[in-house]
Amino acid sequence: MRLFRTAALAVFLILLTSFVHAQNSDAPPPVPTGDYKITFYLTDSQGAKIPDSQAYFTFTNEKGTSVQAASPVRSGIAYAYLDRGDWEGIVEVDDPLTPAYDYALAFNTSVSSDANTTLSLYEISSTNLRIHDEAGLLVPSVSVSLDCVRVPPSEKNKFPKDALSATSSPxxxxxxxxxxxxxxxxxAAKDNRVGMISVNSSRGEIVERTAVLKDKVKDDMLSSLPFFVVLIAALIIMYFIFVKKKGDENGEAPQHGKPIRSEGTASHEEKARTAKPHEEGKQIPDKPSSVSAEKLSGILNTLDAREKKIVELxxxxxxxxxxxxxxxxLLYPKASLSRMLRSLERKNIITLEPFGNSKSVRLSDWLQK
Known part of the structure; x- marks a missing residue:
């Protein structure tokens, strides 16, 4: 009987030890020991108090020493203890009601005594990204960057360093x-392949996305024989319409299928071919749109050289x-220009709208926000 009681007690102790270990393994890291208590008043971008949650701090001083702290957030207030010095800090806030981190901010603080500090945090989400090639195979070590509507260039330094640029895993x-x-x-970019996707997320959400890397200069339309047949037919029809129109304007009738032109008169295409680049350049007003340099740089990296010239122009x-x-x-062949404009339209970089006998080319709205 005594042996049975001893065995039962041993089992109980083992279970109790396992339970305590599990609880401790999930506990946040301890608040670092420091001389001064820093009280953080945490708000969102609208000035509202951060709801009750858990805050995780990482501090690094000028010597490269890093310390971590965890603090509950109650009524928008969290605490950390730091030694004297200048510190770079990152705070992440986790609301237990959502599956991912909800707020984050990178900041600097100088400590010489107990102090109160107010931090305005950004609302964030998480994106689980998979990067494939066109064959569906995962591509390792891809450079990834983000461009977000709500983050102007002047505020990018308020995010953790790995927030807006990173490299995928092997x-x-x-x-x-x-x-x-x-x-x-x-x-996403690697070697001569690029990919672009959009994400629209809410606070604390985890979004699943897949990016497909494609060759910069590849255009599926080029391998389509029917496309070339239709294009050549359209060009022939346009040529005869143009010839007839020019003949009507000059009061001349075509003979034997050929237009009669006055000596010294050049066609529209001949003038375009012989025009000097610097003379044509004088006709372009220098009125840049409001596209930011960072956003334009990210877009141009996904294009080939001729598409870049179109977007910049x-x-x-x-x-x-x-x-x-x-x-x-630019004096590009008309067929090539039309193909490149359709390619840019498919990438949502420009929009094409009818404009008389031509088309109006306009940068997409999201680029000019």
Missing amino acids: EGTLLLRHVPIGNCYIY VRKNGGQMKQSKIYHT
Whole structure:
């Protein structure tokens, strides 16, 4: 009987030890020991108190020493203890009612005594990103960057360093833990392949996304024989319509299927081909649109050289131009220009709208926000 009681007691102690260990393993890291108590008043971007939750702090001083602290957030207040000195801090706030971190901020603080500090935190979400090639295979070690509507360039330093740029794992996956809420564009690039996707998230949400890397210069339309047949037929029809129109304007009738032209009169295409680049350049007003340099740089990295020239030219003309003016300025073949404009439209970089016998080329609205 005594042996039975001893065995039962031993089992109870083992279970109790396992339970205590499990509880301690999930506990937040201890608050670091320091000479001074820093009281943090935490608000969101609208000035409202952060709801009751858990705050995790990481501090690094000028010597490279890092300390971590965890503090409950009650009525928007959290605490940490630090020694004297200048510290770079990162705070992450986790609401237990959501599956991911909810708020984050990178900040600096100088400590010489007990102090109170107010921090205005950004609302964030997480994105679980998988990066494939066109064959569906995961691509390792891909450079990833974010461009978010709610984060102007002047405020990017208020996010943790890995928030807006990072590198995927050797397996081709990446967990972005500090993605600003709202509309963001994620750019992935490796070697000569690029990909772009959009994310629209809410606070504390985990979003699953897949980016597909494609060759910069690849255009599926080029491998389509029917496309070329239709294009050539359209060009022939346009040529005869143009010839007839010019003949009518000059009061001349075509003979034997050929237009009669006065000596010294050049066709529209001949003038475009012989126009000097610097003369055409004088016709372009320098009215850049409001596209930010960072956003434009991210977009141009996904394009080939000729597509870049088109986007930069439209931007310098206030974000909108006629297709015919682009043709006269850059002197690209009309068929190639039409194909490149359709490619840019499919990438949601420009929009094409009818404009008389031509088309109006305009930078997409999201680029000019």
